Amino acid sequence: MDFKLTEEQSALVEAVQAILGDHSELTVSNRHGFCHFDHKLQHLLLENGFLDAGRDLGALEAALVTIEASRIPATVEVGASAIVAARLLPDERVEGPIALIGEGGLDKPVRNLPVARTAFVESGDDVLVLKIEAKDVEITPSIYAYPFGRFRTEPDLTRCQRIVGAAVQLRQWWRVALAAECSGTAQSAIAFTIDHVNNRQVLGRAVGSYQSVQHRLVQCHMIAQGIHFLTLRAAWSGDPAHADEAACYAQQHVQKFMVDLHQFNGAMGVTNEHLLHFWTYRLRALQSEAGGAHGAARSIARARWARSSMPKVAGGRA
Amino acid sequence: MEFGWTPKQNEYRQRVRTALDELLPDNWDEFYVKRSYASDEAMEFSRWFCAELAKRGLLVPHWPTEYGGNAGEDWEHFILGEEMKAAGEPRGGQYMNINWIGPVLMKYGTEEQKREHLGGIASGKVIWCQGFSEPNAGTDLAALKTKAERRDDHYIVNGGKIWTSYARKADWCILLVRTGSERKDITVLLVPMNSPGIRVASYSGLVKDGHLNEVFFEDVRVPVGARVGEENRGWEIITHALSYERVGVPRYHVGLEALDMMVEKLQSEGRWDDAVIQTLAGELVAKFEAARLLTYRVVDQRVKRQPPNTDANLSRICSLEAVQDLMDFIAQFAPDALAGGHLLLDDYYRINTPAGITGGTNEIQLDLVAQRGLGLPRK
Numbered sequence: 001m002d003f004k005l006t007e008e009q010s011a012l013v014e015a016v017q018a019i020l021g022d023h024s025e026l027t028v029s030n031r032h033g034f035c036h037f038d039h040k041l042q043h044l045l046l047e048n049g050f051l052d053a054g055r056d057l058g059a060l061e062a063a064l065v066t067i068e069a070s071r072i073p074a075t076v077e078v079g080a081s082a083i084v085a086a087r088l089l090p091d092e093r094v095e096g097p098i099a100l101i102g103e104g105g106l107d108k109p110v111r112n113l114p115v116a117r118t119a120f121v122e123s124g125d126d127v128l129v130l131k132i133e134a135k136d137v138e139i140t141p142s143i144y145a146y147p148f149g150r151f152r153t154e155p156d157l158t159r160c161q162r163i164v165g166a167a168v169q170l171r172q173w174w175r176v177a178l179a180a181e182c183s184g185t186a187q188s189a190i191a192f193t194i195d196h197v198n199n200r201q202v203l204g205r206a207v208g209s210y211q212s213v214q215h216r217l218v219q220c221h222m223i224a225q226g227i228h229f230l231t232l233r234a235a236w237s238g239d240p241a242h243a244d245e246a247a248c249y250a251q252q253h254v255q256k257f258m259v260d261l262h263q264f265n266g267a268m269g270v271t272n273e274h275l276l277h278f279w280t281y282r283l284r285a286l287q288s289e290a291g292g293a294h295g296a297a298r299s300i301a302r303a304r305w306a307r308s309s310m311p312k313v314a315g316g317r318a
Numbered sequence: 319m320e321f322g323w324t325p326k327q328n329e330y331r332q333r334v335r336t337a338l339d340e341l342l343p344d345n346w347d348e349f350y351v352k353r354s355y356a357s358d359e360a361m362e363f364s365r366w367f368c369a370e371l372a373k374r375g376l377l378v379p380h381w382p383t384e385y386g387g388n389a390g391e392d393w394e395h396f397i398l399g400e401e402m403k404a405a406g407e408p409r410g411g412q413y414m415n416i417n418w419i420g421p422v423l424m425k426y427g428t429e430e431q432k433r434e435h436l437g438g439i440a441s442g443k444v445i446w447c448q449g450f451s452e453p454n455a456g457t458d459l460a461a462l463k464t465k466a467e468r469r470d471d472h473y474i475v476n477g478g479k480i481w482t483s484y485a486r487k488a489d490w491c492i493l494l495v496r497t498g499s500e501r502k503d504i505t506v507l508l509v510p511m512n513s514p515g516i517r518v519a520s521y522s523g524l525v526k527d528g529h530l531n532e533v534f535f536e537d538v539r540v541p542v543g544a545r546v547g548e549e550n551r552g553w554e555i556i557t558h559a560l561s562y563e564r565v566g567v568p569r570y571h572v573g574l575e576a577l578d579m580m581v582e583k584l585q586s587e588g589r590w591d592d593a594v595i596q597t598l599a600g601e602l603v604a605k606f607e608a609a610r611l612l613t614y615r616v617v618d619q620r621v622k623r624q625p626p627n628t629d630a631n632l633s634r635i636c637s638l639e640a641v642q643d644l645m646d647f648i649a650q651f652a653p654d655a656l657a658g659g660h661l662l663l664d665d666y667y668r669i670n671t672p673a674g675i676t677g678g679t680n681e682i683q684l685d686l687v688a689q690r691g692l693g694l695p696r697k
Binding site: 001002003004005008009060079194197198205206208210211213214215217218219221223225226227229230232236237242244245246248249250289293294295297298299300301302304305 | 319320321322323327393401490530548556578581585590593596597598599601603604605607608609611612613615617619622632635636639681684685687688689691694695696
């Protein structure tokens with residue numbers, strides 16, 4: 001048990017932070033929407049090999065990159081490429097960005113679909129690898145801070161590459177990826193809120209000096225820390241139960257982040273210009289993915305109580 | 319970064335489980351739930367049990383060899399705590415000796431105090447109680463009024479303590495007393511519980527037998543040599559002690575054991591297929607696992623000799639929230655368990671009733687993290 005990053009992992013985090021640093025601010029014009037997908041940053045992350053972290057280094061490293069990339073207010077697609085694709089197709093690269101589509105989700109708005117060039121589609125026990133062209137997709141207006149879109153017509157799945165028996169694996173690594181995004185996103189939303197409540201005065205006092213605010217912010221911080229380490233453990237171990245726990249814990253607490261963080265940002269937080277929604281409305285989008293907290297919780301229950309109740313000893317790393 | 323146990327740690331955990339299998343009587347569960355680990359009978363049992371653990375090198379494995387330990391890694395101590403708590407804490411109140419009273423004496427005690435007490439703790443034969451809280455000084459510990467007046471080479475102690483677990487059978491008390499007029503003029507004394515002038519009275523409550531005692535001190539004479547650290551400098555010692563106590567109880571481990579029992583009960587009653595019940599049970603596992611990792615983070619910091627910070631408070635808040643959710647789950651879906659239907663779940667519920675209060679209330683933990691951890695303003 002060692003919670004300290006290795007020198008290589010620290011170097012990786014610093015390297016990705018160096019690139020993200022130039023993209024951590026949103027221009028005034030980009031602040032007025034619900035979402036800003038940073039294509040230039042996406043390209044830089046690809047070009048510098050960060051989206052291959054899952055293949056070249058390991059799932060834990062891919063999760064670290066995903067967490068870091070989720071901290072900025074702009075959106076990029078990292079989790080599906082660095083974490084999910086690396087596990088499903090370890091020896092093959094597919095064109096990104098990648099969208100993830102659950103069973104029966106082809107006719108619904110899908111996160112990242114307007115920017116995606118590939119989709120992994122859950123199909124029974126298998127996963128289909130669907131190539132996408134921009135003309136196939138229409139953008140759907142959304143309050144979520146990710147680009148959302150739907151297929152103009154039902155895509156032809158007959159010519160898709162089929163990864164036989166990979167649906168369980170897709171669900172597992174999708175949960176790790178979404179938990180990683182929740183981790184970085186929640187930590188930034190909390191840091192942003194702490195900054196706001198330290199400076200904003202109400203009735204002659206900083207908002208953050210009120211105990212009712214402090215306690216709820218600590219609870220948010222505690223949850224974000226829990227998500228962080230559950231995610232890293234799930235990435236490290238490759239244990240499906242750990243992935244379920246990370247996603248379940250992240251998704252069951254989205255409502256807490258939404259209510260408390262927006263409450264503490266007050267009326268400022270309902271303007272697009274105030275950056276909070278660029279993080280919180282990503283959390284909202286992630287809340288229901290891969291079966292949501294309910295699906296992950298039932299998966300935990302089925303797995304835990306179908307086998308020994310003895311405390312589990314973690315296995316090797318993924 | 320590493321989230322697994324080493325083969326050596328796995329072997330160690332197995333060693334502890336084997337010892338528990340061999341040492342606990344066949345009727346242990348029945349014995350334990352009828353009495354609770356703070357009862358007089360359990361305390362007497364702990365003297366034999368801890369002595370046996372000591373013989374096997376499993377009582378103070380992480381202590382330095384000069385004080386009777388094996389100089390084992392801190393993780394061994396923590397694995398030991400997980401297994402003991404999951405087994406119903408057969409060490410009784412002696413877990414406190416091992417977790418923080420011993421370490422406090424190692425850090426702040428005189429050589430004579432170390433000689434006098436650490437050997438006894440390491441042999442498993444001595445029971446201590448903690449004379450901290452008073453009727454008007456619980457959360458606000460610095461408001462304590464029990465007074466010690468210096469008379470030449472000794473102190474005269476007058477006052478009273480409350481909520482003093484294990485006091486009826488304890489041999490020694492680690493006692494906080496007021497020795498000056500300033501708010502934090504507090505001193506730590508080591509007091510034999512058979513000293514003339516000490517009286518213990520028990521009272522009933524929501525938790526089980528043995529936890530709720532009052533201890534009265536009337537002109538109790540304590541030699542100056544029994545003082546730990548300097549006079550009026552006890553606050554630093556308390557802070558140090560509490561930093562150990564906060565992660566001392568692996569609530570996630572015990573909670574998951576209780577949740578397993580709860581699910582077994584629901585399965586036996588044919589109610590497990592209910593999707594709502596499964597969802598809530600799964601969510602509880604995730605909460606306890608989050609608490610586990612936040613606690614392991616603190617142990618890892620301790621292993622690396624990093625100074626205490628508010629991560630320990632955070633781990634405690636996280637554990638408590640999971641515990642309270644589990645208590646609600648039990649009451650909602652197995653109400654009969656709290657009315658004679660399941661003694662171990664009833665025991666879990668009762669023992670955890672004050673979990674948000676003991677060792678510093680949850681609100682204090684939240685304040686500390688807010689102000690010292692997140693840097694939020696005090697005023």
